[in-house]
Amino acid sequence: MKLLLPSALDEALDMLAASEAIPMAGGTDLMVHWPQNLDAHSRTYVDLSRIDALRGYRLGADELVLGGATTYWDVIEDAAVCEAFPMLARAARQVGAIQIQTRGTWAGNIVNASPAADGVPVLMAYDASLELVSTRGTEIVALADFYRGYKQMRRTHDQLIRAIRLPRRSYTIEHFEKVGARKAQAITKVGFALTRSEVGWRVVANSVAPTVCRCPAVEEVLTSERTVSAPEGLLPALDQDIAPIDDLRSTAAYRRRVLARVLYACLAPLCPGFGPSKTASPIPPLAGPDEPDR
Amino acid sequence: MKRREGLAKLTGRERYVDDLRPSVDGRGRALWAATVRSSVARGRIRSVRFDPAIDWDAFVVVDHRDIPGRNVVKLIADDQPVLAADRVRHVHEPILLLAHPSRSALRRAVRAVTIDIEPESPIFDVCVPPTPEQVQHGTDHPHQEPGQENVFKRLAVDKGDVDAAFAAAAHIVDGTYATGSQEHVYLEPQGVIAHIEGEGDDDVVVVSGSMQCPFYVQGALMMALDREAERVRVVQTSTGGGFGGKEEFPSGLAIHAALLALKARRPVKLIYDRGEDLEASTKRHPSWVRHRTALDADGRLLAQDIDIVMDAGAYVTLSPVVLSRGVIHAAGPYRCANVRIRGRCVLSNRVPFGAFRGFGAPQTLFACERHMDRIAHQLGLDPVSLRRVNLLRDGDSTATSQTIRDGSDRSAVIDQALAMAGWYEKRAAHRAFNATEPWLRRGIGLAVFHHGAGFTGSGEVYLDSRVAVAGLPDGRVEVLTAATEMGQGTITVFTQLAADRLGLPPEDVLIAQPDTARVPDSGPTVASRTAMIVGRLVERACDDLRDRLGLGPEASSGDAVRRAIIAWHEDYARREQSSRDETRDGGVATSAPPLLGQARYQAPPGVLWDDERYRGDAYGAFAWATYVAEVEVDLRTYSARVIDFVAVQEIGKVLNEVLARGQIQGGVVQGIGWALSESFVWRDGAMANAQLTNYVIPTSDDVPSIRVAFQENPYPHGAQGAKGIGELPMDGPGPAIANAIAAALDVDPCEIPLTPETLMDLIDPIVDDASPLCDADPALNNRPSATEGAHGGLIGS
CATH class of the missing domain: 3.30.465.10 (Uridine Diphospho-n-acetylenolpyruvylglucosamine Reductase; domain 3)
Incomplete structure (x- = not known):
């Protein structure tokens, strides 16, 4: 080198x-x-640390x-x-x-x-x-x-x-979420960053497309204050914005569904049009296990 | 007592094999070694081409023709070649070895070798019967029965009349359970150094390296190099973790390095980097276990019918013994009069599977304990009550008809685990939590299990282990065994045992480095046998030393022992001197024969094992345990997290509280990884995610506090009453965590690892992409018969 x-x-x-x-x-x-990357050994590098x-x-x-x-x-x-x-x-x-x-x-x-x-x-x-x-x-x-x-x-x-x-803007919403395979030292399987300011919504997703990408269709759902009553309600818009794949770390199906769910869970308390109600889960609560205690 | 080598490891002063500079003694610079491997899962080697752009004269090149002895890595079946000669059976199979002073030149050279292999039809799924052209084993039987093809080993356990019991059953519960493979992820990858001492017919091959079993390595070197024991010396260097991964695998590595060193007549260093280690080394056997259980109306076990399939990979390695331990533990710690267990391990063209902490028992205990929860659910019983009703009591017998009469209070182990975990309080709290939380679900689960310590059946008798304790001229003693320290605390525990037995302070006890030229063969460092069995031999060798000194077993303080050792040496020196004076033979000083106390393994009285019928006393002692896991599942990401863990076990006697706790906690962490995150991406039977970024072991952030408690009921044949604990903690976390997830979500998981992707399919199996705005998720309560369908129909065929 x-x-x-x-x-x-x-x-x-x-x-x-x-x-x-x-x-x-x-x-x-x-x-x-x-x-292992022997090709990289024969290249020339310009070190920027002294500038x-x-x-x-x-x-x-x-x-x-x-x-x-x-x-x-x-x-x-x-x-x-x-x-x-x-x-x-x-x-x-x-x-x-x-x-x-x-x-x-x-x-x-x-x-x-x-x-x-x-x-x-x-x-x-x-x-x-x-x-x-x-x-x-x-x-x-x-x-x-x-x-x-x-x-x-x-x-x-x-x-x-x-x-x-x-x-610098006045942000009313700033949210970053990373879903990795463990809590630290993990590469993102699904992630997003979301802001709302005087210039509008920004939704940016990673690990769900060939590049980190803005999600204009989802932003449009938010801007137009459309009703979304469950995580799946975001999928039609997301499908226009992202193109997830199967790889060593996860599956396209997981990335797509989980991005919808983490986005929805983040937005539900923030957006009037999201969720059947502000407090209840879109997922029906489970009946408790019916086994007798001792 | 503090860990003796602890400070050196903490401060980075400890030297591992990669830190060592091979002795050069005039033979020139040491060489690095590299391995050229198969890129094809199965096929015939047509040709090997060397890129003419490389100056091959600068390299030492070894292939199968350079092997002086048999081209096999000595183990159970002697079927695995040291270097493939004409056929390969798995991706990454070693074919050629290269050595060169420069590591990067080696890496380039490996890529400049082209091995042309004509592919043959490989097997990647052992549950699917092979086509005729896929049969690679068992073809030599003239009257081969269908289903025998590619089966390396078959085992059967029969007790009582299973069919009659099923006919009379009030309930019958079925289930099929699968476990994934697992990589050991020892901190220190595989590595050895080989060099040659001496010349000509007297030269000695010396291999030093990271390993669990120096005498296994010596035996393998003797067979492949066609050498006598005196001309092969193996030394264990400080070893950064093993977990079974350094039981049999270093034998092949040692032969590779030795072949290169013999050809080069220079020291050779063969160190795998993490990627090569992950790709090419052995892993835990994947398993599929089907349970069919007959119960009476009250939930008492009437009959257990269990089928076990393990994927052995491309060569036999230790698979028959792994299967054996799996079979013996498969029925759990329960009383059942009628048991039928069938087990088989089957060839595939995956990288061979091998020894891994637990050795088959974690696989079958996962199935057993998950199945107990399924039974409880189907019969409407409390999972704890179901286990209590069926728990072995003294006088009952196990599946192999071993009568348990150890006086252990197995029920008390369950009691303490439930109390520590707050089992009943948490179950109530979880019901409230799950009813109100939008995205989180909590659950608690348990596993009740056992683990037999030491070699199975007559194994310990065949090992014929020997230990010596030498009295040194300065009054100290040296413990000589082949038991290796690999992080579990052998050095510290042996020091304690010898010091206690002789009344000496710990600093007066030396522990010999395992070196086949110096120590007796006390057997391999495996099977949770070191403290219990080898430790007991250390005690007996100490007693023998006292005898030789004319001291009674109880008599005399440590001072008296020390004085007697010094006096023995002084007396010996005087006798030597006077005999020299008498003979006046020129005064050739012979080195003093060491003062040795010795011990040889003796089976405890009354232990009987029938290897033909697989019946009798499978193990001298079992440790008994109950583990409780509390989990939280995040429905946004489908990820499960263990938020509390309780591990209670009866282990005979705690020799060193800190080390014992560390063994349990480390095993639980390894179990959490196996249960939740350590999933494999297989490509052509090899690991595609062979990077620690993509093979996901837990970080300290991913594990909860692991609360450990011990109960003690001394085992008379273990050191100070101890039973083995090394493998035990690997058995419980898998089923306890899966049971907790089942409770949290009201699902019925049948396989691990339960990665978020797997849990997604379990919780929301149907993705309704068509409806753009659905108002509710699909029902959560989906009992996955699909999981069973994948393999259920083929097991036992």
Whole structure:
């Protein structure tokens, strides 16, 4: 493996422009199968850890700007950021263990482009946009428009994410949910992030499509305040938004139904049109077991 | 007493095989080894091609032609090749070995070998009868009966008149239950180092590594390398967990490393990474068990008719013995006059299954204890009452007609478990909770069970275990056994036993590293036998040492023992000196023969076992247990979580409270994983989810507090009265958790693991995609006859 060590952003951009080198920040995705992934050994990497311009973040009156090398841990540790964007820390806490959270970066999570990424749904639900930079100039792309297909994105190989920008809004609803096979150290089987603000509803799902995706049909159900009396009532809209598959971790059927159920359970107490009533379950309560006690 | 090697393990100072630098002694750098494996589940090897782009002269290459002895890994059937010669029977079967100083060069080289295999029809489902071309075993019987094909072993237990009992039954309850495989996930993957000491006809192959049974490895090396015991030495290195996964599997690894070391005449290190370990190593046998039970009107067992099928995988390994333990435990700790058990383990073209903590008993006890709840439900009985009514009492006999007369109060074990768990209070609380909670359901379930410790039947007699305790010149003693420490506490418990027996402080007791050149063969470290059986031999060897010193068994304090040992050595030195003075033969100093106390296994009197009819005293002692699990199911995600767990057991005598508790808690955690999350994705008979991100063992966040209690009724033939406990805790969690889920949801789960995906099918089996806005979920109360249908019809065929 060949590792380039630029100390300034311009230098890094020159390196990327001049070769097929791959940018590397925390290295956490690269390490996963490193011993077996022999192809990865012969590539050239550009290490971003020495570039000050990518470090740090700024919480302003109008927006939060995360530098391209901001880690999950940076966010977890900052009380003001946690208060302004509470879902960020909640999602960050779900990424691996502390060792990964201190190395892994938000931008890295975005460009690794895993459909199961835990950091991306909350960023997308907060209407994040990306500042992509290269020797050719700067480009702003909405995160919701960034992905084009499985591991396909609107980033050319010479571009870096210089910053992730999150507009500050007054959110009335912020909800993040991750369903994994265990309570920690799990890869998401089904997940979503949901917000409601002055610009409307945002519903973003992960692990149910080739990319992390907005769910416009579900958003429309919410915007138009349609009646949904059971989790299955969300399925027609969800089916327009998602395309789950069977894989090593779960099944398409499970992902589809459980996404409907966790969404419904989240929305039922919040939306007037949801549920037969506010308090009762859509699932009939069970009769108690009838065995005599002793 | 604190764990003796605990601090070294906690601080990372303990050295495991991958931390060791093979001794080079002028023979050049040590080599890394790698294994080239089959990518096909079954077929004939047509050719092996080496990519000419690689300089193969830099590699040591070994295939089946380099094996000096028999091309088999010595075990029960001697059917598994060390390296496949012309046929393969499973994916990942070893075919070729490579060694090279660079690990990454090796990884590239493995990919540069192309093995062309002509595929043959494989078997992945043992419950489906094989087609003629799928028969791979049992074809040599001239009058082969239908159904014998591919059956590695068949066992039958018969007691009383089952058919007559069924004819007179008030109730008959059927059920078919399935359990999945399981990976051991020892922290330290498989690994060995081989090197050669000496030259020519006197050279010695030395293999050091992570293992449970050094003498198994030595025996396997002797057969494959065609060497005498004196020319094969096996040393156990500090071992990071075994759970049965390092019982038989390291034998093949050791032969591989030794073949490369012999060819290279250099030390060779063969360490599996986690992925290779998960893919290629043995796992727990999947099982299918059908119960048909006859009961009287009050719920007393009249007859149990039980069929057991286990998938053995591609080679016999230890499957017949796993089946045996499964068969013997299948009827549970209950009194029943008429029992018929049929068991068979069957070849498939999956990666061979092997030893795993519990060894067949967790599979059949899952079926038994789940079935007891089904019986209770169908008869309208309380599950606790049903078990109490049928529980073995002293004087009753087990399925193998072993009369139980140990004086244990098995009912008291149930009482304590229910009291600790708050069983009746929780059942009432759950009814209220489930009636009001929109998305959560809680339930509580129990399992009443037993586990026999030590080898089955006459097994311990055949093992003929030996132990020695040496008195050292400085007055300390050294315990010499082949019992391995793999995290369970052997070193600490043996120290305690010898110190107690001789009255010495623990620091005056040394425990020898298991090394076939130094220690006697005290048998394998398996079958919950170490503390109970080998520990008892340690005590007897201590007594023998006292005898040799002229000290009575009770007489004399530790100081007297120490003084006597020192005096013995001084006296010995004087005698040696004077005999040298007398003979004046040039003063060749011979090393002093060690002062040894010795012990050899003796079966407890009156233990009788008939291996032909599978009848008699299957085990010297059983531990008795009741486990209670409380679960919460989240109906949004269909996931079940254990929120409380109580484990109560009668184990003879607690030798070390902390270690015993740790054994139980660790076993329960392993059981929770088996019951809820450790599911396999099989591809061509091999594990496709061979990554710890996708094979889901519980984290500490996924397990509740595990509350443990012991009852003691000393077993006269165990060390200080102890019975074995290593495997016991693996048996109870599966059925207790499944029973709790059944109670929470009013469903009837028949298989584990109960992953969320499985529970979804159980709770909401019909997905009505057509109705866009349905007002209610499908009824929850679906008793899944479909689960039975999958395998039920074929079992016992």
